[in-house]
Amino acid sequence: MSRTVRGAVIDAIGGKWKVEDLDLAEPGPGEVRIKVMASGLCHSDDHLVTGDIPNALPMVGGHEGAGIVDAVGPGVRRLAVGDHVATAYLPACGRCRWCSQGMQYICDTGAGMENGFGLEGNPRFSRTSGQPIGAMQRLGTFADHLVTDESQAVKIDDDLPFDIACLVSCGVATGWGAAVNAAHVRPRETAMIIGAGGVGMNAVQGAHHAGAAYVVAVDPVDFKREQAMKLGATHAFASIAEAVPFVESVTNGQGADSAVITVGVVDGALIAEAFSAVRKEGRVALVSIGQNEPGIPISPLEIVTYAKTIRGVLFGNCNPTSDIPALLDYYKAGQLKLDELITARYTIDQINEAYVDMHAGKNLRGVLIHEH
Structure with a gap:
């Protein structure tokens, strides 16, 4: 039937x-x-x-x-x-x-x-x-x-x-988890969220919840930058290039502790730009996908000598049976918008x-x- x-x-x-x-x-x-x-x-x-x-x-x-x-x-x-x-x-x-x-x-x-x-x-x-x-x-x-x-x-x-x-x-768990579980944002850190849409906005919330001192949202759309500021971002910029001088000014020139990439469609050049924006031992969490490319223009020397990492993020590295109810509990408690x-x-x-x-x-x- x-x-x-x-x-x-x-x-x-x-x-x-x-x-x-x-x-x-x-x-x-x-x-x-x-x-x-x-x-x-x-x-x-x-x-x-x-x-x-x-x-x-x-x-x-x-x-x-x-x-x-x-x-x-x-x-x-x-x-x-x-x-x-x-x-x-x-x-x-x-x-x-x-x-x-x-x-x-x-x-x-x-x-x-x-x-x-x-x-x-x-x-x-x-x-x-x-x-x-x-x-x-x-x-x-x-x-x-x-x-x-x-x-x-x-x-x-x-x-x-x-x-x-x-x-x-999907969107909330993926974004929140990208910041909390994958980028491992910690108190007092500086986190960049690249892409402030339906996923990135929740990475902003996750980074804020984790206690980051600076949550820097990056998005070319004015409306999304405005909304990011309402949802936990401390600063917002239209591009990574615009964000980097500010990030360096608050980190003694070291760079962001982490970057979460949540744009709609990603390419290798953007990944490389985010990678360059994080400090030594910095962490890049890649949520976005795009057409398969032959490579990402990142120097192996930079990876090794600065001990940086890039990790993929699937479903915010969450466990759905426990994390979906947990996130909804945060919502009911007023800790997640x-x-x-x-x-x-x-x-x-x-x-x-x-x-x-x-x-x-x-x-x-x-x-x-x-x-x-």
């Missing part, structure tokens, strides 16, 4: 999102069906359109969601019908080497997500013609219902608004307009509200 749902599909690189009726399979063993109430409009979904993330198409977009469990498959143990949940855009088996060492964000079950099919290789979505459709990160929150493995749904408190909770599924991140709400029929707004720099985070 299947049910008909409504979702936004991308068919080809460079195309537009198409809203259509789709068939959704019933949940299988270990799977749950979620009635999606809200979905964040993340730049990662736009990478499907641009081809910056190599995924098989067609695909239902969306991975940043919150909703209500309305059906469970055989063997589901952690969730029940009626539970409010936020999605986790990476699965976590709890048994592999990585999960057992507290690194759920690189769980082995996250491999092979490019086709968007389930853990067992089964497509959850299909067109009414029978054509199988993948789901972004095995989720597809741009549909009003989805089926996913129970490890990709995290129970949340019933009193949390869905449009708030969905943000923690989430309401302020939402600059616009859209219906599913406005999804292409929403991404035009994102590219125009109008939004920190747009949120898709599903109608039921």
Whole structure:
């Protein structure tokens, strides 16, 4: 049996999102069906359109969601019908080497997500013609219902608004964790956040929460710099080149302790510029992706003699089962600003307009509200 749902599909690189009726399979063993109430409009979904993330198409977009469990498959143990949940855009088996060492964000079950099919290789979505459709990160929150493995749904408190909770599924956790878990921002340090969008704004909040003396936001968009100052940045500049003289003035010429790169699409030149802006033993946390390039123009001599590091960041190096609830607790305690991140709400029929707004720099985070 299947049910008909409504979702936004991308068919080809460079195309537009198409809203259509789709068939959704019933949940299988270990799977749950979620009635999606809200979905964040993340730049990662736009990478499907641009081809910056190599995924098989067609695909239902969306991975940043919150909703209500309305059906469970055989063997589901952690969730029940009626539970409010936020999605986790990476699965976590709890048994592999990585999960057992507290690194759920690189769980082995996250491999092979490019086709968007389930853990067992089964497509959850299909067109009414029978054509199988993948789901972004095995989720597809741009549909009003989805089926996913129970490890990709995290129970949340019933009193949390869905449009708030969905943000923690990706952008908030990724940005916050990039500063706290990957860049290891410490009290009294100077942290540069390069890119103040839906992810970078939360790196700003994470660095502020960690006690950085100076949180320097870098973004070419005036609106985003203004918002960064409201969310914990102490200073904001339009470019790294403009930020560096200030950073050097407050660090005795040494450079920033850390830099977090959260721009929408990155290139090697920007990574090199950020690397040069940090001090000896400085730390660069790279969140952003872009088209694969043959290399980054960084001198091995600088890496070795200054003992600097670059590390990749996936999901903020967070553990979704513990960190999603923790971040929402910070929100409820007034230590994490989430309401302020939402600059616009859209219906599913406005999804292409929403991404035009994102590219125009109008939004920190747009949120898709599903109608039921």
